[in-house]
Amino acid sequence: MKDLKATVKSNERIAENIYSLTVTLPESAGEIHGGQFVNISTGDSSHLLRRPLGVAKVEGNDVTVCYQIKGSGTQNLATLSSGASVNILLPLGNGFNISGYKNVAVIGGGVGVFPLVATVREHCKNINFYTYVGFRNKSAVCLLDELEKSKTLTVVTDDGSYGKKGNAVEAFFADAANVKADAIIACGPPVMLKVLKTEMQKRNVKTPCLVSLEERMGCGLGACLVCVCKKHDGQNARVCKDGPVFDIDEVEL
Amino acid sequence: MAELQVEICGVKLKNPVIAASGTFGFGREYNEVYDISVLGGISTKGMTVEPRLGNPVPRIAEGKSVILNAVGLQNPSADYFIKNDLAFLKSKGIAIIANVAGKTLDDYGAICAKLDGLVDFVELNISCPNVKAGGMAFGIKPESIAEVTRVSKSSLKKTPLMVKLSPNVESIPLNAQAAQKGGADCISLINTLTGMAIDLEKRKPVIANNTGGVSGAGIKPVALRMVYEAAHSVDIPVIGMGGITSGTDALEFMLAGARAVQVGTANFTDVNAMPRIIAEMNAWLDSHGVKDINEIVNTLKLN
Ligand SMILES: Cc1cc2nc3c(=O)[nH]c(=O)nc-3n(C[C@H](O)[C@H](O)[C@H](O)COP(=O)(O)OP(=O)(O)OC[C@H]3O[C@@H](n4cnc5c(N)ncnc54)[C@H](O)[C@@H]3O)c2cc1C
Ligand SMILES: Cc1cc2nc3c(=O)[nH]c(=O)nc-3n(C[C@H](O)[C@H](O)[C@H](O)COP(=O)(O)O)c2cc1C
Ligand code: FES
Numbered sequence: 001m002k003d004l005k006a007t008v009k010s011n012e013r014i015a016e017n018i019y020s021l022t023v024t025l026p027e028s029a030g031e032i033h034g035g036q037f038v039n040i041s042t043g044d045s046s047h048l049l050r051r052p053l054g055v056a057k058v059e060g061n062d063v064t065v066c067y068q069i070k071g072s073g074t075q076n077l078a079t080l081s082s083g084a085s086v087n088i089l090l091p092l093g094n095g096f097n098i099s100g101y102k103n104v105a106v107i108g109g110g111v112g113v114f115p116l117v118a119t120v121r122e123h124c125k126n127i128n129f130y131t132y133v134g135f136r137n138k139s140a141v142c143l144l145d146e147l148e149k150s151k152t153l154t155v156v157t158d159d160g161s162y163g164k165k166g167n168a169v170e171a172f173f174a175d176a177a178n179v180k181a182d183a184i185i186a187c188g189p190p191v192m193l194k195v196l197k198t199e200m201q202k203r204n205v206k207t208p209c210l211v212s213l214e215e216r217m218g219c220g221l222g223a224c225l226v227c228v229c230k231k232h233d234g235q236n237a238r239v240c241k242d243g244p245v246f247d248i249d250e251v252e253l
Numbered sequence: 254m255a256e257l258q259v260e261i262c263g264v265k266l267k268n269p270v271i272a273a274s275g276t277f278g279f280g281r282e283y284n285e286v287y288d289i290s291v292l293g294g295i296s297t298k299g300m301t302v303e304p305r306l307g308n309p310v311p312r313i314a315e316g317k318s319v320i321l322n323a324v325g326l327q328n329p330s331a332d333y334f335i336k337n338d339l340a341f342l343k344s345k346g347i348a349i350i351a352n353v354a355g356k357t358l359d360d361y362g363a364i365c366a367k368l369d370g371l372v373d374f375v376e377l378n379i380s381c382p383n384v385k386a387g388g389m390a391f392g393i394k395p396e397s398i399a400e401v402t403r404v405s406k407s408s409l410k411k412t413p414l415m416v417k418l419s420p421n422v423e424s425i426p427l428n429a430q431a432a433q434k435g436g437a438d439c440i441s442l443i444n445t446l447t448g449m450a451i452d453l454e455k456r457k458p459v460i461a462n463n464t465g466g467v468s469g470a471g472i473k474p475v476a477l478r479m480v481y482e483a484a485h486s487v488d489i490p491v492i493g494m495g496g497i498t499s500g501t502d503a504l505e506f507m508l509a510g511a512r513a514v515q516v517g518t519a520n521f522t523d524v525n526a527m528p529r530i531i532a533e534m535n536a537w538l539d540s541h542g543v544k545d546i547n548e549i550v551n552t553l554k555l556n
Contacts, residue, residue, distance in 0.1 A: 001286060003523070048315065048318065048319065048320050048469045048470060048519075048521060048522045049315050049522070087523070216312070216313050217313070218322065220521075221282045221283070223278035223281075223282040223520075224276055224277075224324070225298070225307065225312075225324050225327045226310075227310070236306055
């Protein structure tokens, strides 16, 4: 884990309200895995908190994150042009540990698709990915070229303006009979993960399933206990340090 | 290189920069980024006799140049700390300040007894605004401050007692004097200011607890005034905090009367904030020909 002053290489709009930001690190930050995240300064010094964003792509010392404009932090991030400097703490969190699996189903919704991209890129040589991604509508669809490295790629939208109408969880279960996944990985809005968990229980699906959670953060490295989620054993886990990836059976959704 | 060592209640700190309670855990995570033995000290996450799970999430929100938090004293208990984290902190050779809270006077007595002789200071959190059972009830009025201080002090035969004052009160001078009267060996301030952040679209407070403690750069002027008031109303040492983000901020607190400072929220903005602040203090002292940092303590010249 290192805190580095990185230089913005590019910061482009890739879909409605969605940007892809690539920064060049001054030195290597060590190995970075899919599902890990960075804590990045917004460029506005009145923001005392950095923003947690999943790593979408790593190429040498270039690290790409993709973000949706939500509030003032991401709004400010979008104004940064190439050459600007940002402070970036990385890599954070555990990431998707799926080595050893052969066939992995990938379920992503909205901004939850971005961290999955890095995971598919990292493992596509050794793992067959069956990928299901859902977006709000056609104008929100992005990063499909990166996901083409999957064995199959199914894209759905809430309104049917691109691909079939529906959500990624439905699309996965509609296909489940054809796909013999030995693991599932998922990232998306809380309600998507909740539906996934309920459906898995209802259908008695016992496939190991890893989900990536989001929570508001302070330090980003496990010290402040701001970002906790509840585990079924009654204890709290820190999303930033013990996660953001958890076994779906371990955490309350 | 100016002399940065300070001495508080007989405890030598290699420099006056201490990690503020709740922002630095028990030091292990930040130690993955830099060797925390460069610090003057660490105030631990607030501990209680029993383990606590804390408040629901979200526990944090952001305003302009401030943040709000309501963690609600999640902690693994003082016993767990003693068993699992104390040796690690001792190996770092920095001053260890155990931050403690309780529901009852007995709780304060019991937790102080557990920690007596094991740490360099016990810091009494009687000012946590985020839990009903976080000692806040003790931290408002001078009488109850004196009482909780007395009870805690009577359990501490070896370790000096630091009482952390709340800013959400009527009079800092009266409360500081009450802590001194109750037997405090030193005072720290300020804890967070109670505030609220609202999500307009949801028409709800951002933080699950509704209110949270405000900290960070934006609270510095309030904190400086309160540290000044405290330092000028008691004879015991004062440790200042609230919105410190740079070496010059820290030196301003020392000018106002603080013998040492704590740094909290700045660690979130910049993981290396504290080593940077130490270097910046050194640079300022050197460039102003000050040989020993103790020379500037309490030297503010009022207009
Ligand atoms: C591990 C992790 C990975 C993430 N990866 C991505 C990603 O790849 N792409 C993406 O678009 N978004 C991602 N998010 C969500 C992203 O962090 C928030 O959308 C962003 O912080 C909003 O900042 P803002 O200033 O625009 O919003 P504001 O609402 O103004 O932010 C105020 C504060 O709340 C925090 N906050 C607000 N919403 C969230 C949220 N959903 N999760 C966590 N903190 C939040 C902000 O960080 C900030 O501290 C991720 C979140 C986490 C925890
Ligand atoms: C996330 C967080 C948790 C905190 N937890 C504690 C605590 O457990 N006990 C305590 O006495 N103060 C706690 N504080 C208060 C800080 O120690 C400090 O008094 C306050 O944040 C002001 O300093 P700052 O502006 O440098 O952060 C906490 C502050 C934050 C931001
Ligand atoms: S953000 Fe501080 S512990 Fe997770």
